[in-house]
Amino acid sequence: MQLTLTQLLIASLFCGISLAHTLRGQEILSREISLQVESVEVSKILNQLEKQARVKFIYSTHSIQLRQKASLNVHNRPLFSVLDELFSPMQVQYEVLGSRILLRKKMVEKQSSALRITFPDRNVRGVVTDEKGEGLPGVSILLKGSQQGTTTDGSGQYSMSVAGSESILIFSFVGYVSQEIVVGNSSTIDVSLVADTKALEELVVVGYGTQKKVNLTGAVASVGAEVLESRPVANLGQALQGNIANLNISQASGALGKGSNFNIRGNTSINGGSPLVLVNGIPMDINILNPNDIESVVVLKDAASAAIYGARAAYGVILVTTKSGKKDLKPNISFTTNFSTNTPVVKFETMDALERMRYMNEANIRINGRPYYQFDEYYEKAILAHYYDPSQPETFQHPNESPTQYAFSANTDWADVLLRNSYPQQQHTVGISGGSERFDYYTSLSYFNAKGITKNFNERYNRYNVMSNLNYDLAKWIKVGTKISINASNKVYPPNDASDNFNEDRNMFQVHQWPNWPVYLPDGNYASLGSVPNVLQMHKEGGYRTRDIFDSWLTGLVKLTPVKNMTVNMDYSFNIQDTEELDYRKRLPMYDRTGISGYYPYTNPSSVTRNNYNNRYQVFNAYADYENTLGKHYFKVMAGFNQESARYRFFQAKREKLIVESMPFMDLSYGERYTSDSESEYAIRGVFSRVNYSFDDRYFLEFNGRYDGSSKFPKSDRFAFFPSLSLGWRIDNEGFFSTLRDKISMLKLRASYGNLGNQNVTGYYPYVATYTSGLAGYLINSDNPMAVYAPGLVSPTLTWETVTQQDLGIDFGLFGNQLTGSFDLYRRDTKNMLTRSQTLPATLAVSEPQANAADMKTVGFDMTVGWNKSSGNFKYGVSLILSDYRATITRYSNPSGLISDYYVGQKVGSIWGLVTGGLFQSDEEAAALDQSQINGRKRVAGDLYFVDLDGDGKITRGTQTLSNHGDMSIIGNNTPRYSYGLRSNVSWKGFDLDVLFQGVARRDLVIAGNYFVNQYNDEWGVQGKIGTDWWSETNRDAYFPRPLITGGTDVTTPQTRYMQNAAYLRLKQLTLAYTIPTAVAQKIGSKRIQVYFSGNNMWEATKMVHIVDPEQSSAMSYPLNRAYSIGANIGF
Structure with a gap:
């Protein structure tokens, strides 16, 4: 199915390209012209023809007499007829080149048609300067219609060969208007490029439209493809980390296929909340996208910017725009390839057999008065013998145990047995883009593959992405387009020993097995420890787990321009996402001296479980905008309609006792069947509007409003209106500021206020009292009957959580915008958060229903500062982002004042403990x-x-x-404080160096789980090496107290001694790239070749204990990776 779709897509694409190029010239010359002029200069006639025919004439002033006067009186005549009438008397001929028409003098043939004059190649040289007359290095100079070209040197000079006087040179440079010049008879062509004001006044994608960045009145930040492409990472979240102030990105697990979590401006709600993420205007999981397909990412931080999205945008919006083609561009093929080696940031190091024996001996003295292993001298002697002489056996026969059982005396490093030290990753993308006068296209195919940390199991993740954006101008006033995104992934990972079938982090627990437990018995069978499985055996013979995801999006777009300055946009998108999980468990035997002694409980009987998630989503948007300028007054009005709906289905089936254990099919099983399913759906409908007004590019006003309804609330409280207002003042455009403009190139003040709603409440029908069913807790005639349970209480008045946000900001540019920056202060009040209502009498025997009964206040700031400078062919830039936030509970019902619950005045994230x-x-x-x-x-x-x-x-x-x-007190706070990123980039003669440091200046952390300080005698209860630093008579300044073998340890009590300082500074990314000179690349048929080395998470400085990554919270999470990669970007 996917292959057929891809083939159809590519075939349709190239057919469109071929057709467009074939008909382009004919279509241009057939355009009808109506013009009546009398004795008017040719230059003015050409201007009129350019407007009517939507073309551009190119010519040399040496060949065309622009001041010559001519007359025309034509009505609805094709362009070629008009050009013939105008230029025939002047001996000028024309030729269509793309969307341009080349004019040149007719060649007078003095010889017969069999004899023609040919011109040898000749050299053209010159210098390219800016408006100040300074040389511009790195300007691209291309001979039109060919691959031949060059670039200017450090002083702006160039030299290249051309075929003849009719050759056309194209001069282009980022930030400047491109120029096309006919060579003619000149051997020296000097060019002065003019700054492109459109390029300098960057357009930023906002809700349902675009705006000039310099005119924004809300808190908006953006990054472009040039930043994202410099980081060869698995997902977009990793590429964005450290690049946008107060866009907080975390990755709780490094497991294959795990994406990043996003937060904008800190604590959202006690019920959680995340930003709305839109890809080309539709909600999508950006973790599954290919980062190479991304053109730009815009973050709407404040309510004024996000209010247009209403119910879904309470905690900010992330707008992702994918790449598209460009009109009048020949097919451009790009190929990106990357190979990486990953290593875990945190390596698991556990006690060896001798260290654990000493630990357990010391611990047992506390309880029983004598060492643990001296209960049995045989164990102690055998363990010591093998430890000091590995040739001694790992097992022995204990005289007081069953003659069929083995006793263990090994010294196994289970982390070394189970985990790799490095594992590979690769990613490849091929894309094609271009366009004709009316058609543009972008299509890409990508493949990503990564191996996991498990050594003896082929843990792997594959992802396939297809992206296609096509646009076509049906007429001058109507454009249509399609966007197709197909994302498929397959993940295979090892089974585990618990009921949480699909938890990848569970495998990290298993390295904490007893070190005296050997991997194999003397007869070669796997060693067994009671009912606990041998993890290596489980990885090799225990089955596997898989997760397959197919996610496809299809969008159709129509854009109308019915009258001047007005556009009407409509789009419809449909999404199919199907996920299938498989848990295949083989029956694993336990062994003793006689052979198989039984089977592990978690694997007996064998079983196969399948989970299917089927999600369907559709959205329709229609909106229109009108803009106009009347004198110094500019206004733009936009209004629209949005409706979306989603349906989720889940089905699970399980069957035990496989007939053939190598074939995990339910029809080949004969045991019990278990099934369950569920279905839910929701819908949103809303109308929205925005009004922009500015006066003289000095004073700006923007109003946003949305009236939204959500099916997640009762009909009486389903709809709400969410308005916002923002103001801006461009001080630098004031007359009194003129004397400062040579120093301060831009200065703008911003202020905004707005309301938003949060419809992401618990469940899809929280206002409906629902019955539940399940097996009863009793038997009837030896059968366990089905029971239906009465519903709990619900509140009939549940409604939106509301968010009110205020923002004050300043944007500035100094020294010709070499130094730029922005600073924002904000306050966000989250009201009517869902929590339990007032306490009910115990005799009612039901829990309190949810109610809108809590409020929270969040205050913070975010700052961005950047410096960019160039000198000749040396360019460099430095940027800093910094942000912080604090949240306080301002309303909450906690009559008892329990510190384990929320309470009024509490700083969210507070840690109560002992000093x-x-x-x-x-x-x-x-x-x-x-x-x-x-x-x-x-x-x-x-x-x-x-x-x-x-x-x-x-x-x-x-x-x-x-x-x-x-004696408890607030000892810390786990909120990350002062998150920052420091980025530097340097370019010189084709070399580019990009370095990013990222970190958090303050954070307190109580490490989750006992495995940091485990003092329990269970099979997973082996401490890391850190645990060897315990108190004794000879080690009184130890980190840990004297060991304890039973419960009741003080170490796991929240306290100041073991609360960690989780602040860190990390070298997040370093990339060194080299772009091969264009002349060299062209010799092998390429436009551009860049090779690079890149590293991610290469180094960090932290005071955390070394067994926990500072970006994680648990010692047992799947580790994050250090990645070292090489790659290339090639263009054809």
């Missing part, structure tokens, strides 16, 4: 302080002690309420 004083150095010291209410045991030398903050002579948590929290 650690240190380690007791003697039993007498420990006996002097009563800590028995903390984990309920007596303390001795080597235990932790806490500070008695309330002075009552004992350590307690009180009632853990605001009025009585004992």
Whole structure:
């Protein structure tokens, strides 16, 4: 199906290109002209013809007498007839070149047709300067209609060969208007390029339209393809990190195919919330896109910018625009390839057998008065023997155990057995773009492949992307287009030993197995430890898990221009996303001296489980805008309609006891069947408008409004209106500012206020009381019957969470915009957050329903500063982004004042815990302080002690309420503070260096999970190497207290000693690229060749313990990667 679609797409594309090029010249010359002039200069006649025929004439002033006067009186005549009448008397001939018409003198043939004069190649040289007369290095000079070209040197000079006087040279440079010049008889052609004001006044994509960046009144930030393409990464989130202030991007897991999480301007709601992400105007998961297909990313941060999207945009909007073709451009083929080697940032290092034996011995003394392994001298002797002499056996026969059982004395490094030190990744993209006068196209195909960290399982992820954007001008007033995006991925990863079938991070737990447990028994079978599976056996023989995703988008667009300055846009998009998960578990045997002794419980019986997710989504947009300028007054009005709907279906089936365990099919199973399914849907409908007004490019006003309705709320509270207003003042355009313009090139003040709604509440029908069903908790005639349970209480008045946001900002440019920047202060009030309502009597026997009963305030700032400078062929730039935010609960019902819940005045992210004083150095010291209410045991030398903050002579948590929290206090806050990014780029003679540092200046973290400080005797309870630094008589300044083998450890109690300083500085990206000279590339048939080396997450500085990545929160997460890659970008 996909192959057929791709073939059809490519075939249609090239047919369109061929047809467009064939008919282009004929179509131009057939355009009808009506013109009546009397004795008018030829130059003015050409201007009239250019406007009517929508063409551009190119010529040499040496060949065409522009001041010569002529007369025309034509009505609805084709252009070729008009040109014949005008130029025949002047001995001028014409030729269509693309969307241009070349005019030149007719050659007078003095010889017979068999004898023609040929002209040898000759050299043309010159200098290209800017408006100030300074030489421009790196200007592209191309001989029109060929691949021949050159570039200017450091002083703007050039030299190249041309075939004859009719040759046309095209001079182009970024930020300047391109020029086409006929060579004629000149051997020296000097060119002065004029700055392109349209290029300098960058257009930025905003909601349902574009605006000049310098005229924006909202808080908007953007990055272009040049930034994204410099980072060869797996997904767009990784490419954006550290590039936009207060766009907070995190990656909780480095597992294959895992995307990034996005947040704009900090805490959103106690119920969570993320920005609306739109790709070409439609909601899409950008983590599955090919980053090479992205043209630009725009972030709408404040309510004034995002209000146009209403119900979905409470916490900002990310607008992604994909690449498109360009009209009148020959087919341009690009190929990008990249090969990477990944290594884990955090490597798992656990205690070896001797370290763990000493640890367990010390821990057991605390409970039983003697070392753990000295309960049994046989274990201690065998472990020590193998540790000091690896040739000694890893197993032995214990005289007090069953003669069929093995006892273990190995020294296995399970991280080394199970995990790779490096794993490869590759990505390849081929694209073609171009266009004719009325048609443009962009199509790309890409492939991404990555291997996982698992050593003895072929863990892999494949992603395939097809992107196609086609646009065609049916007529001068109507344009149509299609956008097609097809994204497919396949992931294969190892099985696990628990019921959370599809959790990739579960595999990271398994490196913490006992080191004295060998991999193999002497007979070659896998070693078993009770009912715990041998993980290597599970990886090699236990089956596998897969996840296949097919995601396709089809968009049709129509753009009408019924009258001057007015456009009408309509688009319809349809999305199909199907996901299938498979959990295939083989039955794994356990072994002893007799052979198979049984089967692991989690794998017995064998089973196959399939989950299917079928999502369908459609959206229709229609909007029109009108703009005009009357004197110094500019206004633009836009209004539109939006409707979208989504349907989600889930189906699960499971069957046990496979007949043939190598064939995971339910029809080839004979055990119990289990099925479940669900379906839900929602819809949104809204109308929106925007009004822009400016006076004399000095004063700006923008109003946005949206009236939205969501099916997630009762009919009586379904619709709401969300307005916003923003103002701007371009101070630099004021008359009194003229004396400062040589220093301050741009200065603008902004202010905005707006309201937004959040419809992303829990569930799709939170206002409907629904029954639930399931198996009853009793038997009837030995059968477990189905039961239906009464619904809980719901609030019939549930409605939107509302967000009110205020923003003050300043944008500036200094020294000719070499130094640019922006600074914003904001406040966001999130009101009517969903939480439980007032407490109900216990006799009611139901929980409180949800209600709009909580408020939160967030304040913060974001800043961007950049410096760019060039000198000759040396260019460099430096940019800094910095942001911060804090959130406070301003309304919440917590009558008891529990500190484990939200409460009014709470700083979101606050960490309550105990203040650690240190380690007791003697039993007498420990006996002097009563800590028995903390984990309920007596303390001795080597235990932790806490500070008695309330002075009552004992350590307690009180009632853990605001009025009585004992010795607990707020010890930190896990909110990332002062997030920053520092980027630098340097270019010189084809070399480009791009470096990005990214980090967080302040963050407190209590590491999730026991595996940071595990002191429990279970099969996964082996500490990392860090755990060897425990207190003893000879190590009184230890990091950890004396080991404890049972529960009740103080280490896992939130406290200041083990709360981590999670601030960090990371070298996020470094890329060194070299662009091969154009002349060399052209010799091998290429327009451009660039090769590069790149590294990601190459280095970091942090005070965190080394077993946890500072960007993660758990010691057991799938690690993030360091990536080292080489690649090339080639253009044809």
